[in-house]
Structures are given as structure tokens and as C-alpha cells.
Amino acid sequence: xxxxxxxxxxxxxxxxxxxxxxxxxxxxxxxxxxxxxxxxxxxxxxxxxxxxxxxxxxxxxxxxxxxxxxxxxxxxxxxxxxxxxxxxxxxxxxxxxxxxxxxxxxxxxxxxxxxxxxxxxxxxxxxxxxxxxxxxxxxxxxxxxxxxxxxxxxxxxxxxxxxxxxxxxxxxxxxxxxxxxxxxxxxxxxxxxxxxxxxxxxxxxxxxxxxxxxxxxxxxxxxxxxxxxxxxxxxxxxxxxxxxxxxxxxxxxxxxxxxxxxxxxxxxxxxxxxxxxxxxxxxxxxxxxxxxxxxxxxxxxxxxxxxxxxxxxxxxxxxxxxxxxxxxxxxxxxxxxxxxxxxxxxxxxxxxxxxxxxxxxxxxxxxxxxxxxxxxxxxxxxxxxxxxxxxxxxxxxxxxxxxxxxxxxxxxxxxxxxxxxxxxxxxxxxxxxxxxxxxxxxxxxxxxxxxxxxxxxxxxxxxxxxxxxxxxxxxxxxxxxxxxxxxxxxxxxxxxxxxxxxxxxxxxxxxxxxxxxxxxxxxxxxxxxxxxxxxxxxxxxxxxxxxxxxxxxxxxxxxxxxxxxxxxxxxxxxxxxxxxxxxxxxxxxxxxxxxxxxxxxxxxxxxxxxxxxxxxxxxxxxxxxxxxxxxxxxxxxxxxxxxxxxxxxxxxxxxxxxxxxxxxxxxxxxxxxxxxxxxxxxxxxxxx
Ligand SMILES: Nc1nc2c(c(=O)[nH]1)N[C@H]1C(S)=C(S)[C@@H](COP(=O)(O)OP(=O)(O)OC[C@H]3O[C@@H](n4cnc5c(=O)[nH]c(N)nc54)[C@H](O)[C@@H]3O)O[C@H]1N2
Ligand SMILES: Nc1nc2c(c(=O)[nH]1)N[C@H]1C(S)=C(S)[C@@H](COP(=O)(O)OP(=O)(O)OC[C@H]3O[C@@H](n4cnc5c(=O)[nH]c(N)nc54)[C@H](O)[C@@H]3O)O[C@H]1N2
Ligand code: SF4
Ligand SMILES: [Mo]
Numbered sequence: 237x238x239x240x241x242x243x244x245x246x247x248x249x250x251x252x253x254x255x256x257x258x259x260x261x262x263x264x265x266x267x268x269x270x271x272x273x274x275x276x277x278x279x280x281x282x283x284x285x286x287x288x289x290x291x292x293x294x295x296x297x298x299x300x301x302x303x304x305x306x307x308x309x310x311x312x313x314x315x316x317x318x319x320x321x322x323x324x325x326x327x328x329x330x331x332x333x334x335x336x337x338x339x340x341x342x343x344x345x346x347x348x349x350x351x352x353x354x355x356x357x358x359x360x361x362x363x364x365x366x367x368x369x370x371x372x373x374x375x376x377x378x379x380x381x382x383x384x385x386x387x388x389x390x391x392x393x394x395x396x397x398x399x400x401x402x403x404x405x406x407x408x409x410x411x412x413x414x415x416x417x418x419x420x421x422x423x424x425x426x427x428x429x430x431x432x433x434x435x436x437x438x439x440x441x442x443x444x445x446x447x448x449x450x451x452x453x454x455x456x457x458x459x460x461x462x463x464x465x466x467x468x469x470x471x472x473x474x475x476x477x478x479x480x481x482x483x484x485x486x487x488x489x490x491x492x493x494x495x496x497x498x499x500x501x502x503x504x505x506x507x508x509x510x511x512x513x514x515x516x517x518x519x520x521x522x523x524x525x526x527x528x529x530x531x532x533x534x535x536x537x538x539x540x541x542x543x544x545x546x547x548x549x550x551x552x553x554x555x556x557x558x559x560x561x562x563x564x565x566x567x568x569x570x571x572x573x574x575x576x577x578x579x580x581x582x583x584x585x586x587x588x589x590x591x592x593x594x595x596x597x598x599x600x601x602x603x604x605x606x607x608x609x610x611x612x613x614x615x616x617x618x619x620x621x622x623x624x625x626x627x628x629x630x631x632x633x634x635x636x637x638x639x640x641x642x643x644x645x646x647x648x649x650x651x652x653x654x655x656x657x658x659x660x661x662x663x664x665x666x667x668x669x670x671x672x673x674x675x676x677x678x679x680x681x682x683x684x685x686x687x688x689x690x691x692x693x694x695x696x697x698x699x700x701x702x703x704x705x706x707x708x709x710x711x712x713x714x715x716x717x718x719x720x721x722x723x724x725x726x727x728x729x730x731x732x733x734x735x736x737x738x739x740x741x742x743x744x745x746x747x748x749x750x751x752x753x754x755x756x757x758x759x760x761x762x763x764x765x766x767x768x769x770x771x772x773x774x775x776x777x778x779x780x781x782x783x784x785x786x787x788x789x790x791x792x793x794x795x796x797x798x799x800x801x802x803x804x805x806x807x808x809x810x811x812x813x814x815x816x817x818x819x820x821x822x823x824x825x826x827x828x829x830x831x832x833x834x835x836x837x838x839x840x841x842x843x844x845x846x847x848x849x850x851x852x853x854x855x856x857x858x859x860x861x862x863x864x865x866x867x868x869x870x871x872x873x874x875x876x877x878x879x880x881x882x883x884x885x886x887x888x889x890x891x892x893x894x895x896x897x898x899x900x901x902x903x904x905x906x907x908x909x910x911x912x913x914x915x916x917x918x919x920x921x922x923x924x
Contacts, residue, residue, distance in 0.1 A: 335614055502514075621651045623636060663694060664694045670723075
């Protein structure tokens with residue numbers, strides 16, 4: 237890139253956020269002075285969140301890594317000395333070759349997630365490299381895999397209602413999502429619907445920012461959502477509020493579901509969920525009578541033992557009232573599948589010498605690092621910060637402490653994870669790269685072209701893995717492809733009709749290129765279940781050993797559906813640790829402005845629970861269970877039902893105290909999709 241020092245340049249937000257905003261980067265003397273929204277983006281329209289408005293502080297942060305470094309102190313201490321890229325690449329290639337020979341290439345494990353959503357950064361040259369190497373595969377299950385599985389059993393295709401259509405809705409249910417913080421443009425669109433009279437109902441375990449904005453907040457006990465959805469179905473069937481011609485034409489199993497729902501009387505559901513029976517009646521009536529109803533299914537309810545079934549059950553609801561025939565009606569869980577790109581061309585699985593290589597579930601990374609047979613001997617971490625975000629952190633930490641484990645971390649900062657690395661590599665920021673971005677919510681594809689010189693010796697993921705491929709002697713053109721070559725390959729995917737007509741040329745010219753929604757304009761043509769219908773009864777689930785009909789099952793720890801939290805339990809409080817407003821997962825937790833906005837990590841605790849423990853607002857408290865403990869500040873409030881405590885935000889290890897929520901969370905897997913169960917945790921709390 238020829239450096240242009242001043243001006244305003246288009247960019248794309250790279251963060252793991254559904255909105256994928258169009259940005260404008262304002263530069264003066266070669267530095268970013270301001271990041272604003274690009275008003276020309278058709279959905280995000282120039283509005284961006286506070287997090288990214290302060291992005292300049294992150295990009296130009298004095299602590300940004302600028303050179304490769306080798307560890308000199310003990311793992312975790314964070315002492316490093318600079319080395320050159322040549323040395324770093326040679327050391328990685330040498331170690332990987334030696335380990336491959338001694339233990340087999342599956343002793344090497346990549347660990348990555350979506351710290352940067354760019355397809356070239358996380359599903360491109362990196363995958364080519366690990367495929368050619370024959371490394372173990374990583375099951376990327378930390379975010380949405382439980383709910384995606386539940387949705388797919390029901391609907392087949394991994395896409396739902398188009399966001400721009402929801403302005404037509406007259407009822408919007410936000411179910412287990414904190415969209416004011418996590419999907420702000422959904423709120424903007426919902427506001428447009430609201431101006432025309434739509435009501436917004438929020439179903440959550442605490443009165444989050446979204447509940448404060450909505451019209452009606454229904455607090456419930458964690459992990460009881462499937463029971464609530466079945467209670468709504470019970471009433472819809474009972475009061476003939478269902479669209480029977482739709483059920484007959486487009487679904488499988490509505491008679492079985494009708495029988496199943498009989499059990500879930502309002503009284504039984506009230507007992508399970510903590511929502512009064514009268515409110516369940518009112519909610520079901522609103523849902524049954526709405527002309528166009530839309531459900532936003534958030535991530536919160538699926539981070540539970542029963543998360544797959546919760547999402548599966550809720551995703552049956554729109555079919556009961558025939559919503560899929562209405563513009564703006566239906567539900568959204570993820571719209572990622574509309575923008576599916578040519579993964580085979582990008583990732584080149586054909587380069588793999590061992591097509592049957594094992595897979596390691598990222599939610600069980602702690603356990604995986606304990607294996608003594610076929611041990612993992614090397615980790616390459618990028619675009620993720622497992623020592624903050626992974627469940628059961630003490631166990632994960634023990635794994636990362638292993639002296640015989642060779643760990644490489646590629647990041648922009650010396651994260652909690654990077655401190656355990658043998659080699660740390662400095663990453664570029666998205667504004668220094670070329671990359672391709674689609675959204676898992678709206679339908680626009682965007683191109684990022686470099687608008688900034690990388691500081692020091694930073695390299696992109698693309699460059700690092702191309703260098704490593706060449707250093708390993710992987711003699712294939714795959715490692716000499718340019719970014720533009722790969723973008724063309726990604727977009728050349730005739731099997732995805734929605735991607736038709738999206739080209740690099742158009743992206744350069746038009747910036748925001750909409751997927752082609754015309755071939756399957758009728759949503760019901762998109763269903764790809766075995767029966768081609770919405771499967772209220774699922775044979776595939778039965779074959780997988782799951783209940784074929786929607787059902788409520790209690791969490792492993794905590795509420796069993798009927799047992800109320802009791803002081804006799806060792807760990808009587810459900811501990812929920814969802815994202816906060818000003819960080820993006822653990823990103824921004826190390827920048828001053830974002831920290832100042834969040835002030836400090838807190839524990840929201842109900843006055844009854846606080847009083848029983850002699851805790852007052854602002855007190856320092858210890859939150860603990862058998863896995864570990866954290867120390868945070870109490871915020872006494874009635875935002876949730878008694879028995880639930882909430883600590884928002886994924887903070888880094890504090891200077892003076894441990895405060896990382898995942899010390900407390902379990903590495904059990906969810907009922908479907910091998911997903912994480914962060915929120916199915918119980919704890920005890922006491923004054924510090
Ligand atoms: N500001 C900000 N935005 C983000 C992120 C961030 O960290 N910060 N992270 C991004 C990522 S990776 C993701 S996956 C999304 C996640 O964003 P969302 O889809 O909004 O999901 P969460 O914020 O995880 O959880 C949403 C809500 O679910 C609630 N919840 C927990 N358990 C239950 C339950 O059993 N039932 C119900 N009904 N509710 C429950 C939580 O209290 C929380 O208020 O946001 C993305 N956007
Ligand atoms: N308790 C609890 N735990 C959770 C959650 C929760 O709600 N509660 N949420 C879960 C969810 S939904 C998710 S998605 C995960 C998210 O977990 P992660 O994907 O690990 O997300 P981040 O913490 O944002 O870490 C991303 C890292 O990537 C780095 N990065 C950014 N861009 C680049 C790049 O171009 N190259 C390289 N090499 N690095 C880059 C960033 O600096 C950052 O350190 O956390 C999960 N963990
Ligand atoms: S984090 Fe989300 S809302 Fe904020 S700028 Fe990025 S895409 Fe937009
Ligand atoms: Mo996520």
C-alpha cells in the first residue's frame with residue numbers, strides 16, 4: 237500500500253458482531269484520529285457502537301505488539317525478548333517438523349476463533365497451512381453451535397428472517413439476546429416497527445439494557461426457556477390460535493407436538509420458569525394474535541446444558557402461527573448460511589495427508605491438554621484469547637503451563653493467553669489488511685482494503701501462514717496465492733445461489749454488495765430438512781438419540797425445574813456471565829476508554845440473596861465453586877429473580893485480583909452441537 241497520510245477511508249468492522257458495520261477511518265498524519273460509521277451502508281447507515289468509536293485507541297495503543305518475541309521467564313509471567321521474523325518462522329517450522337516426525341502431525345493443534353471475522357484471516361491461508369501439515373482439527377463450538385444444531389434440526393437451513401423486513405412486524409420477541417449491546421442495528425430496525433405500533437417483549441434472566449428498552453420484560457429462571465415456549469404452544473393449540481392450514485402444508489409432526497404441549501399447562505410452566513401463569517397466558521395470546529411476529533433468538537439461552545433444545549423449541553413457534561409466509565415474520569438465530577463461501581477452495585482440505593485426522597473440541601481444551609496418549613505437543617493460537625474466554629479456566633491454565641507444550645500465539649496484544657506462549661507473533665489490525673467480510677445477520681458483503689501502514693513488524697494471519705507454508709516446504713501454489721486470488725476463489729461458489737453475482741470487481745466498485753435473495757424469495761423454499769418441511773417432530777434427532785419432539789429438561793447444576801434455590805445447597809446461586817456493553821468478548825478489556833466505561837467487574841445480586849449473606853451494594857465479594865473463585869464488586873438490585881447472580885464482561889486477569897468469570901464455568905457440553913455451557917453454573921457468594 238502506498239501510504240496516504242490524511243483523509244477519510246472506507247473500512248469494515250472486523251469484530252465478531254452481527255452488524256458488520258461499514259466504517260469510515262479518518263486519518264491525520266498517518267494516524268487514525270476518528271472512526272465513524274459509513275452512512276452509505278444500506279443497513280448500518282452510519283451508526284456505530286461506542287466500542288468501535290474508540291477503536292483508534294486500540295489500533296495505536298502503546299502496548300501493541302510490534303515484533304516477534306521469545307519467552308525468557310516462566311510460562312505465564314510475561315517476560316519476552318525480541319527475535320526476528322526469520323528466527324521465529326524457522327523455530328516454528330523446525331519444531332513442527334520435529335514433532336510431526338516424533339509424535340505425528342496430529343500432535344499439533346490450531347486454536348482459533350473469530351477475533352477478526354475476515355474470511356482470509358480465519359478461514360483461509362491458516363486452514364490451508366494446518367491442512368497441509370495434517371494437524372489435529374479444532375471443533376469451533378464455543379459460540380453458537382448448540383443453538384445452530386437445534387435450529388437446523390427444525391428448519392434445515394442456517395438462515396432466518398431478513399433483518400430489513402422486521403420493520404413490518406407488530407410483535408418482536410427478544411429471547412435470550414441483549415441486542416442493545418450486541419446487535420444495535422436490530423434495535424434501530426425494531427424502533428421503526430415500534431413507531432408503527434409494534435410491541436417489544438424481552439425474555440431474559442436479568443433486566444439487561446435491552447429489557448430496559450423493551451415494552452415488557454419477562455424474567456425467568458436460567459435454562460427454562462423450552463418450558464416457556466411449550467407453555468405458549470399449549471395455549472396456542474388450546475385456544476385455536478394456530479394456523480392449521482400452514483401446519484398441514486409446511487410442517488411435520490404437528491399432531492405429535494399438540495399432544496406433547498398438553499403437559500405444559502400455564503401452571504406447570506409457571507412453576508418451572510418463575511413466570512406467573514397469567515403472564516404466560518398474556519404472552520401466548522399476544523403471540524397468537526399478532527399479524528406479523530418476529531423472534532430474535534439470542535445466544536444467551538443456548539449456553540446451557542439444554543441450549544440446543546431451547547433454541548429448537550423456540551424455533552418451532554413461528555410455524556404454529558404460519559409466520560413464515562409473512563414478510564418480517566418468523567425468527568432469526570443466525571443468517572450466516574446465506575453468505576456461505578467456497579470453503580473447499582479457501583481451505584484446501586485436499587492438501588491434507590490424513591483426511592481422518594482427529595478433532596478436538598475447543599470447549600474441552602483443558603482436558604485435551606491433559607491427554608497422555610497421543611498428547612498435544614504444540615498449540616498455535618490466533619484470533620482468540622482462550623485464557624479468558626474458555627470454560628473451566630484453571631484447568632485450561634494447567635494445560636498451558638505444561639513445560640513440554642510448544643505454544644505460539646499470534647495477536648495484537650500480550651493477552652492473558654500470549655503470556656503462556658513460547659513465541660509471540662505481532663498481528664496487524666484489520667485496517668492494515670485486505671480481507672472479505674460477510675455478516676451473520678444482514679445480507680451485505682464488504683471488502684476491506686488496507687488504509688493504514690502496519691506498525692513495526694506486524695504481519696497479518698494471511699502473511700504468517702503463507703510464510704510458514706513456504707518454510708515447511710509445502711510445495712503448492714496454495715501458499716503463493718495473493719489475497720485477491722483467494723477472494724475470487726471464495727466467491728466462486730455456484731452451489732450457493734445467494735452468492736450469485738457477488739464479485740471482487742463489484743465489491744471494489746460498489747463497496748456494499750447485497751446477496752441475491754431472488755432465487756428463493758419464498759422463505760419456505762429454503763428449508764433443507766430431510767422432509768423439506770419444518771420438522772416439529774424430527775426423526776434425525778431421534779436417530780441421534782435426542783428427544784424427537786420439543787421438551788424441557790432441567791440443567792445439570794442448579795434448578796431442576798421444581799426445586800427452588802435453597803440455602804441448603806452447597807452452591808445455591810445460578811451464575812450467568814454474559815458479555816458487557818463496552819467490550820467485545822475479551823477484546824477492548826485492555827484499553828483505557830473501554831475499561832473506564834465499564835468501571836469495574838460486578839456481581840448483580842438480588843436484595844434477598846445479598847441480605848442473607850450480609851452483602852451490601854458496592855461490597856467486595858468472593859464468588860466461588862469447586863472449580864475456583866473470583867473477586868468482584870456487588871451490585872445489589874432486583875434485576876433478576878432471587879437465586880440468579882450476573883457478572884457481565886470477559887475481563888482480563890486483574891493486576892491485584894483474579895476476576896475472570898470462566899474460572900467458575902463448566903466444560904460440560906450442551907445437549908446438541910457439542911456447545912459450551914457457560915451459563916449452567918452454580919456458585920456461592922460471600923463478602924470478601
Ligand atoms: N457489546 C458486545 N457485543 C457483542 C459481544 C460482546 O462481547 N459485547 N459478543 C458478540 C458475540 S461473539 C456474540 S455470540 C453475541 C452474543 O450476544 P447475545 O446474542 O445478545 O447473547 P448474550 O449476550 O450471550 O446473552 C444474551 C442474554 O441472554 C441471557 N441469558 C442467559 N441465560 C439465559 C436463559 O437461560 N434464558 C434466557 N432467556 N436468557 C438467558 C443473558 O443474561 C443475556 O442478557 O454478541 C456479539 N456482540
Ligand atoms: N463466561 C463466558 N465465556 C464466554 C462467553 C460468555 O458469554 N461468557 N462468550 C463466548 C463466545 S459467544 C465467544 S464467541 C467466545 C469469544 O472468544 P474469542 O474469540 O477468544 O474472542 P476475544 O476475547 O475477543 O479474542 C479475540 C482475540 O483475537 C485477537 N485478534 C483480533 N484480530 C486479529 C487478527 O487479525 N489476527 C490475530 N492473530 N489475532 C487477532 C484479539 O486481539 C483478541 O485477543 O468467548 C466465549 N466465552
Ligand atoms: S462492534 Fe458491531 S455495532 Fe460496533 S461497529 Fe462493529 S459491527 Fe458495528
Ligand atoms: Mo460468540
